[in-house]
Amino acid sequence: MKRSPEPLVWLAFSGGGMAAALLVPVLLFLFGLAFPLGWIEPPSEEHLVALVRHPITKLVLFGLCALGLFHFAHRFRYTLYDGLKLKRFAVLIAAVCYGAAVVGSVASAIVLLSV
Amino acid sequence: MAQFHNVVIVGGGGAGLRAAVAVAEANPLLSVAIVSKVYPMRSHTVSAEGGAAAVIAEDDSLDEHAYDTVSGGDWLVEQDAVEAFVQEAPRELLRLEHQGCPWSRKPDGHIAVRAFGGMKKKRTWFAADKTGFHLLHTLFQSALSYPDIVRYDEWFVTKLLVDDGRVHGVVAIELATGRIETIIANAVIVCSGGCGRVFPFTTNANIKTGDGMALAYQAGAPLKDMEFVQYHPTGLPFTGILITEATRAEGGWLLNKDGYRYLQDYDLGKPTPEPVLRSMELGPRDRLSQAFMHEHAKGRTIETPYGPIVHLDLRHLGASVIDSKLPFVRELCSKYQNIDPVKELIPVRPVVHYMMGGIHTDIDGATPLEGLYAAGEVACVSINGANRLGSNSLPELLVFGARAGKAAAEYVQSLQTGPRSVVYKQGDDEERRLRHELGRHDDGTERIADIRTEMQSTMEEGAGIYRDGNSLEKAAVKLHELRERFERAAIDDHSSTFNTEIVAMLELSCMLDVAQSIVACALQRTESRGAHQRTDHPMRDDEKFLAHSLVHRQPDGSGRVGYLPVTITRWPPGERVYGR
């Protein structure tokens, strides 16, 4: 029986989509706009250090990074297929996209473990 | 190169699909093919709205269904066929349920039934108000599970091949390519539907042009009871789109221009707020359409650019009943009439709806021509007699489609010999004729559409709800003239790819045959019965006319009308009583 590996990547894609929708806007707003622009007084460095060293934070952030990257990989893969009519390079595109997600996930694990 | 099948079915509507499955089930070794001028799921069965009658309710009985059918048909009914029909109908509808048809349900999960015109009990199964749609798609989709049923989709049958008093197949054109093919078969089942398009104002789809009736007629099989054309009392003006009888079964009222429920003046009972079976708005269609004509004569209808109308009032049913039981009616009214039946009156007028007559068959769908079978609206068994009851047609397609399929499968098994070479020659001749038609009439002087329009208005004027000797004579003369003008019709389109003009021409030729046979039969029947109302002979005449008209085509194209006595088993002719 030929079954496609698609369910796995799709679940990762969906998980990432949900995580990104729920968490990224607020994080991006705070760290990307509000703090740099001084709209909100940024928290102290000690607080942040304590926060990212907390195992739950590490776990959540790792989940967000890895799933987010798979979300990206999956969607971007289809955007290239359809948006630019590149389906003929399907194998290459899939390898590059998911490859990037795997590498990125490993990298985020290293970063998170090293803080 | 010819194609070969044991059984060829002309038409992929309800009757055709059911017949095909019946053949396949009777003998899986047989090769069965459906040839249809549209994809099966586009067939006109898809438009049926209201429901399909079959006895399942506790308080109902087969005898009552049979009696309603016989009296509804004004006794011009084969009673043995009706008995078989009422008995097999529940089985057929259940079979569809088992195949997935989404019949509307009671809260406890059992099949629900609704009232219908002319029926004494609630026995009409329904799938909201898209019964035909669900029925056809269920039949079509479950037929896909029989991979051995071959389909010729979008092939137009132009001729039945007959040799030595036996049918040997058909000739058909593949529309997409213009390819003309002789399809040899041991038996042919014609399931090509009705012929409403012979009239100008009809609920019928564009494809309902009576092709099968004409094919059989041309091949030498007689047509039966062609004078009985049903007008449905409630069609939308301009489009002719049907507003189903289920609206009245759910409690809708018919109002004249004074807001008066005028049916009470026509011996159809007394008005009550709740619908009463076999009474008022739930009377039979012939009587309701006739009542409209009388109201019109009295000046109590409303004039519109699309003819006189009365109103159908559903407002008191409320949005929830309309949305759950009649959603399609609401959709159609808002789309095509720009009104909301929850708040507004629906303008309606009688509209040509159904052909009681058709190819003469026996109780097994067999015609007098050996190897030729027919079922569905194209056929006349007859269970419908002089007036069909609403919701009897869908179960009829199934019951007699199945019977014809089974009978054809048996017939084919008993055959020894194949066709003689003359049959192939006939096929070649037909191909030559069609090629000639394609190229012909570059210099033609008549437009097909004009002839068609004139034929339609001729039929409306001469053979409408009320007719008389005079109007029919005139119609006959006019049709003869149109037939001659048809020979001079022009064809603009000489392409062999999807040539819809050639199709329109072939259909017009069929419709002219059908129109002529309707008029011929109506002229001879000097009585009034059911849907055939002669103002010059207003009474029913059982002495002379408790008999089916049979019209045979003569070599000169005219029809010879004879009569066949009606089979009476248990219900001697009586008075048709409604509302009392």
Next chain:
Amino acid sequence: MTAYRQHIPLFWWLRQWSYLVFVLRELSSVFVAWFVVYLLMLVSAIGDGTYADFQAWSGHGWVLVLNVVALAFLLLHAVTWFALAPRAMVVPHVPPWVVLVAHYLAWIVLSAGVAWVVLLR
């Protein structure tokens, strides 16, 4: 039969507004990826003790512009994602609008929670 095969232009999504919105929605994924990169830079800056440098860098005009665009795309992502949810997740006996509202509620609660944790001092 020589059927004519209709041509699909490379930039077919410019043909119709709804297709364009679709492609933009899909492109939001690029900004999700960008955010992951940005987040990891932030985290490693916090770990290295170079958080101040990171803050200075994130105040650069182009970084800000990029983040504004990214935020816009993420909002598009979130809104379209929630709109889709009730169609994929059909919960028995729960009408679709409830599923939709539940997602928005979750969004608000989580956002508030994250802000609280981050800003807690």
Next chain:
Amino acid sequence: MSTITMEVTRYRPGEDSEPTVQSYEVPLRKEWAVLDGLNHIKDHLDGTLSYRWSCRMGICGSCGMTVNGRPVLSCASFLVDYAPGPVRVEPLRNFPVIRDLVVDISDFMEKLPRVKPWLIADPPEEGEFLQTPEEMDEYKKYSMCINCMLCYSACPVYALEPEFLGPAAIALGQRYNLDSRDHGAEDRRDVLASAEGAWACTFVGECSTACPKGVDPAGAIQRYKLTAAVAAMKDFLMPRGARR
């Protein structure tokens, strides 16, 4: 009487190497659908125009066309809504054009049986399957498909990936999967959950926008993805034999 210009795509194989546009003036009447305009052309102006139609009440699914760029049923779209015009009438997109406004849908007809759109179940010995109105609501809208192909015409994935099973076929598979009487979900899974099945859909959602019968194929497909993903996880976690 006022008129409106209809710009109709013509394509006659053998004569034209590619489609051309022909303009016709037709009466602009309040009641007229685009289809009535075409019928006027066919009957009175130009008998060579080819298109499909039958029921003219939005139920047979024959008359899909692209009108002013959108896939619609031409019998259920009205000329006045396009006034003052001109109205562009083209064949449905994403299908080969056989002639004028007639497209080749044999691809769908070949795909449809693959999803096994029939009830897979053993009927009860006697009487009907019981099914409550609520159970019927589970699949009802997916059973409303008239096979009009507007969704295929609207779907860019189908345009680019003709192998894609497509919105209507998947919705019809789901119609049976979600029917309380049916036990065939497992039989349909190989096709529906293949790479050309539900997974190929990227949820453009235009199929549901175009659908004239409220089928919501986009929703059906998303739902199926979730079901299929869960089933795949179960396969992964549980040995074969443990499953039904």
